[in-house]
Amino acid sequence: MEKITSAANPAVxxxxxxSDAKGRxxxxxxxxxxxxxxxxxxxxxxxxxxxxxEAETPLSGELAGRGAFVRLCDRHILETVCxxxxxxxxxxxxxxxxxxxxxxxxxxxxxLDGVQDPGNLGTILRTADAAGFEGAYLSPLCADVYSxxxxxxxxxxxxxVPALRCPLEETLTRLKAGGWQIVVSALDGLxxxxxxxxxxxxxxxxxxxxxxxxxxxxxxxxxxxxxxxPMRGKAESLNAAVAAGILMYELTKNFPC
Amino acid sequence: MEKITSAANPAVxxxxxxSDAKGRxxxxxxxxxxxxxxxxxxxxxxxxxxxxxEAETPLSGELAGRGAFVRLCDRHILETVCxxxxxxxxxxxxxxxxxxxxxxxxxxxxxLDGVQDPGNLGTILRTADAAGFEGAYLSPLCADVYSxxxxxxxxxxxxxVPALRCPLEETLTRLKAGGWQIVVSALDGLxxxxxxxxxxxxxxxxxxxxxxxxxxxxxxxxxxxxxxxPMRGKAESLNAAVAAGILMYELTKNFPC
Numbered sequence: 209m210e211k212i213t214s215a216a217n218p219a220v221x222x223x224x225x226x227s228d229a230k231g232r233x234x235x236x237x238x239x240x241x242x243x244x245x246x247x248x249x250x251x252x253x254x255x256x257x258x259x260x261x262e263a264e265t266p267l268s269g270e271l272a273g274r275g276a277f278v279r280l281c282d283r284h285i286l287e288t289v290c291x292x293x294x295x296x297x298x299x300x301x302x303x304x305x306x307x308x309x310x311x312x313x314x315x316x317x318x319x320l321d322g323v324q325d326p327g328n329l330g331t332i333l334r335t336a337d338a339a340g341f342e343g344a345y346l347s348p349l350c351a352d353v354y355s356x357x358x359x360x361x362x363x364x365x366x367x368x369v370p371a372l373r374c375p376l377e378e379t380l381t382r383l384k385a386g387g388w389q390i391v392v393s394a395l396d397g398l399x400x401x402x403x404x405x406x407x408x409x410x411x412x413x414x415x416x417x418x419x420x421x422x423x424x425x426x427x428x429x430x431x432x433x434x435x436x437x438p439m440r441g442k443a444e445s446l447n448a449a450v451a452a453g454i455l456m457y458e459l460t461k462n463f464p465c
Numbered sequence: 466m467e468k469i470t471s472a473a474n475p476a477v478x479x480x481x482x483x484s485d486a487k488g489r490x491x492x493x494x495x496x497x498x499x500x501x502x503x504x505x506x507x508x509x510x511x512x513x514x515x516x517x518x519e520a521e522t523p524l525s526g527e528l529a530g531r532g533a534f535v536r537l538c539d540r541h542i543l544e545t546v547c548x549x550x551x552x553x554x555x556x557x558x559x560x561x562x563x564x565x566x567x568x569x570x571x572x573x574x575x576x577l578d579g580v581q582d583p584g585n586l587g588t589i590l591r592t593a594d595a596a597g598f599e600g601a602y603l604s605p606l607c608a609d610v611y612s613x614x615x616x617x618x619x620x621x622x623x624x625x626v627p628a629l630r631c632p633l634e635e636t637l638t639r640l641k642a643g644g645w646q647i648v649v650s651a652l653d654g655l656x657x658x659x660x661x662x663x664x665x666x667x668x669x670x671x672x673x674x675x676x677x678x679x680x681x682x683x684x685x686x687x688x689x690x691x692x693x694x695p696m697r698g699k700a701e702s703l704n705a706a707v708a709a710g711i712l713m714y715e716l717t718k719n720f721p722c
Contacts, residue, residue, distance in 0.1 A: 327584070331704045340697035365700050401718045437714065438722030440597035443622050446710065447588045453707035454714050457694065461658045465695030 209264060212281040215288050219258060219279060223289045223301055229352045236304050238354035239289070242296035243267055248364035249302050250274070259300035260286055271300060291356035304354060308370035310343030315411055316460055317342060317383075319390070321376055321427050322349035322418035323448060329353065330361025331449035332416065337365035339456040340463050341414075344369060347376035349418070377426045380413065388413050389432040392423050393455060397434035400458055406433050407459050414459055416452045466521060469538040472545050476515060476536060480546045480558055486609045493561050495611035496546070499553035500524055505621035506559050507531070516557035517543055528557060548613035561611060565627035567600030572668055573716055574640075575601035576647070578633055578684050579675035580705060583608045587618025588706035589673065594622035596713040597720050598671075601626060604633040606675070634683045637670065645670050646689040649680050650712060654691035657715055663690050664716050671716055673709045 212220060225231030226239040237257050240249045246267060250256065256276035261268045262283055272278045286295045310317065318341055323329050329351045336344060350373070351358055359366045380390055388411045398406070415431070417423035423431075437446060437454055446454070469477060482488030483496040494514055497506045503524060507513065513533035518525040519540055529535045543552050567574065575598055580586050586608045593601060607630070608615055616623045637647055645668045655663070672688070674680035680688075694703060694711055703711070 331707060334700050335703055335707050337698035338694075338696050338700035338703055361704070363700065363702075365698070368699055399722065437595075438717075438720075439595050440717070440720060440722050441594035441622070442625055443591050443595035443620065445620075446592055446595055447618070447706065449704065450588060450592050450707055450710035453703065454710050457711050460697070463695075463697060465656065465697050 210279045212260070212279050212285060215285055219260070220281075220285060220289060223258070223260065223299065226301060227291060227356060229355070232304060232352070232354055235301070237301040238304055238359070239299055239301055239356060240359065241290045241292050241299045241356060243298055244296070245359065245364060246271070246298060246300045249300070249367050252367035254302040254305065254367060257301040257303060259298060260289060261298045262286060263297070265297070267298065276300065292360065308372060310345070310370045310372055314342035316340060317388075317413045318344040319376060319380060319413050319415045319427070320344055320346045320350050321415055321423050322347050322421070323416060324349065324351055325419055325448070326351045326355050326357035327361045328419065328447070328449040330358040330366060332452045333362040333369045333371065334365040335449070335453045335456055336369050340460045341369070341456055344371045345376060345379050346371055346373045348373060377430070380427060380430050383413060384430060384432070387411055390415060390430050391433045391435065391459070392428060392431035393417070393436060393451060394423070394428070394431070394434045395436055397436035400435045400437050400455070403435060407435070408462060412459055414452075414455055416448060419448050467536045469517070469536050469542060472542055476517070477538075477542060477546060480515070480517065480556065483558060484548060484613060486612070489561060489609070489611055492558070494558040495561055495616070496556055496558055496613060497616065498547045498549050498556045498613060500555055501553070502616065502621060503528070503555060503557045506557070506624050509624035511559040511562065511624060514558045514560060516555060517546060518555045519543060520554070522554070524555065533557065549617065565629060567602070567627045567629055571599035573598045574670045576633060576637060576670050576672045576684070577601055577603045577607050578672055578680050579604050579606040579678070580673060581606065581608055582676055582705070583612050583614035584618045585676065585704070585706040586610065587615040587623060589709045590619040590626045590628065591622040592706070592710045592713055593626050597717045598626065598713055601628045602633060602636050603628055603630045605630060634687070637684060637687050640670060641687055641689070644668055647672060647687050648690045648692065648716065649685060649688035650674070650693060650708060651680070651685070651688070651691045652693055654693035657692045657694050657712070660692060664692070665719060669716055671709075671712055673705060676705050
């Protein structure tokens, strides 16, 4: 197996380029870091392109068997490529999925209206997977799902929950016409816990807004159900990922598990 | 007003030392960054010691009026002192509160059993404030409440929710003897949404475990109510702050708001 000894190696440069959205678009690939996440990506059916390993392992063999070009390298080279400070033994580039399909027969979807913090976005996808949400529409202002920080916070759920960037108002207008109800969290909304019936509908889309500005006025106008999470102390708001978690679980509380 | 021009100034060194737990203990103070947070700290009754401002503002006057030593400095000096990359105009050292009192007549408390990520800890305190939890007991393995990262994630709630470091098993044993019920989230627990009655008790303490290892065996043994948040997709767990948010709101859902 080829061993890379210099950080100037073209493979290192190529993998390093995947740390930003421009590089990912150019190469049609994104980087997955660490053994656990690489396994999750494989299990989710993603296609590996190339990989770096500190040492040969069963996983490096598996990637090679799936047609990926696997190279060995020293730890300091892995560290230049990876976003994590202490990368766990390997990283691999996978083909960017193009326009993941959101299931037609879904009953719970997310619409993320400018969720910009990568940690929040990843955490929201992780919670969506756990709660039983089946896909997410992302406005163009959201963080990039394929950035290493988002994928790390998503803990593998970023490979599983279909997430589609789209013009959000247009998409929601179309879905609304198709019978979906749009649920928006708003300060003038109904108390979440006093309006449980409204949240049992068949086809609900939960909108989560930007960390500072909330849901944009154009999307607010499309809302069918306006709810609010009670604020009892002096905190003025909740973290976006926490609010999303509380709301997603309320919207699926009667689902089997 | 004195203007500091060198990063070697003793005041700069003193404030910089507050970025780690050792420095905070030595000086009996912690650093609050940015105008909004400094106002929140003042409003919460904390005592300001000294402060740095890029320019004189009504707030710098207010701090001086409260007995703090206020100095001016250039932006690059503020940046060396602060943890935030783009500090908002000022920072101030406040006296560390000693052993904040947790109200005797509380009905909802947190026990944090090794919550180590500063972002998670801060976010949990922010949510506790919003949900109506009245205090938190922290095991010695938890992140330091007074670190800048925790305070930033807490968005001011870190000044308001009394958080007490203590030997957790001892404290919970004592509280249990005093009639408190201990609620632990566990994979073999009852479905959260099918056991709502159990969560209406008068005096409930919710335990949140370590990000990787969960609740420690010694604390598990003290539990009165074991619940689980349903996991429907392939995600194996939730982020600790999200799980804490879902559980805290379930435990206060019948509270007025």
